[in-house]
Amino acid sequence: MSMGDLRTEGRSAFDDLYAMAEVMLWGGNAAGGSDDIQIWRGRRMTLYRYSGGGFSFRRENDHLSDEFATNLSFGFLHRGELTATSDGQTLVHRPGQVATFRMDRPIDSRTQPGTVLTVAHLPFRFLESRGVDTRQLNGQGWEAGVLCDTAMSMADRIFNVATDDEAFVLEAGIVELVVGILAAHDSDLLVDDVTEKTRARAMQLIDENYTDVELDADRIAAALGASRRYLYGLFEGRGPSIATLIRDRRAAHAEQLLINEPTFSIRRIAHLSGFGSEDRLLRTFKQLTGESPSAYRRRIATGGRVPVSS
Missing domain, CATH: 2.60.120.10 (Jelly Rolls)
Incomplete structure (x- = not known):
């Protein structure tokens, strides 16, 4: 480029x-x-x-x-x-x-x-x-x-x-x-808002653990000592859902691996980014970009720069 x-x-x-x-x-x-x-x-x-x-x-x-x-x-x-x-x-x-x-x-x-x-x-x-x-x-x-x-x-x-x-x-x-x-x-x-502090902690848990394929709303709720319903309520009306946040964090990580690690296989990238399987990564990229991870990698290599999380 x-x-x-x-x-x-x-x-x-x-x-x-x-x-x-x-x-x-x-x-x-x-x-x-x-x-x-x-x-x-x-x-x-x-x-x-x-x-x-x-x-x-x-x-x-x-x-x-x-x-x-x-x-x-x-x-x-x-x-x-x-x-x-x-x-x-x-x-x-x-x-x-x-x-x-x-x-x-x-x-x-x-x-x-x-x-x-x-x-x-x-x-x-x-x-x-x-x-x-x-x-x-x-x-x-x-x-x-x-x-x-x-x-x-x-x-x-x-x-x-x-x-x-x-x-x-x-x-x-x-x-x-x-x-x-x-x-x-x-x-x-919102420094004095307990709800906001709990939401911030949930986001921290996503940042620290999104590469764990087992991470989901139930795991985060358990770590917070809260119910799944309460966790969903923390994010309701404030943009992406908890599941979408986890997915997008994994997708952003996979995107960077596709760009920066050209020798890594798609299967390896799927595991390193928390998707667990090549099929799950493929479905996510199709949903977010309309193309496969391999096609996305080829486009980036030839000068296309439309990020998966845009």
Whole structure:
């Protein structure tokens, strides 16, 4: 896969931005340079980096059925200031903070000239499979400290110096940082809620044990000292069911093995990811992607990057 397949700059990158929203540029770059946008498309995540003059980004109702509407936008501000309004709330985003917006909601935002902003787009489904409640994350902003600095540094390497293989490793690191930042924020919102703490523990049990083929709702309920009915109630109305979360976690792991371990057989991958049998892995991939694991592996090897959990 060539670097040109992964990175886009200049006018073609602005075209990608214009596809998402109504965009207007003004003011020139405070540092004396030109407006610049870079895009990097990974296996799980797409990164956008903007620097230059002020710009406004207005995503309205007629945009909300596009390919971006299944993503959460997660922003790191290196320099400058961004003001955004969504769902009737206005957020002022400053350096050292992170901000999140659901791309299935209208957004009206603008930056000041001289702003440098990196935005990661991650699919709702992937985040929900990791226990993140994306419903609460539209128009949110908070301090992220050293985690924010680390993610921005990794993004810098992807855009400026990393080879393709190195960029995919860095992508995995940024994804885990984002999941950790979002999960911590989600917990902070309901830190005194016993139900939320129990739900978080259930998610931890999935993360620690999804490769065990015997893991199911009954096992998790027993570990929590709760009934199966109570466990189901923890997740009702909050996105994927407990069974779907286990399945998606296994599928995401199998996906990474298919990509990163080309010598592993499909049967071995099925066992390592918790499916237990090649047939169960095959049925899951057919359900989620419409193709077999072998076909998925061939497509990835030839440049297709549509993740199973998107």
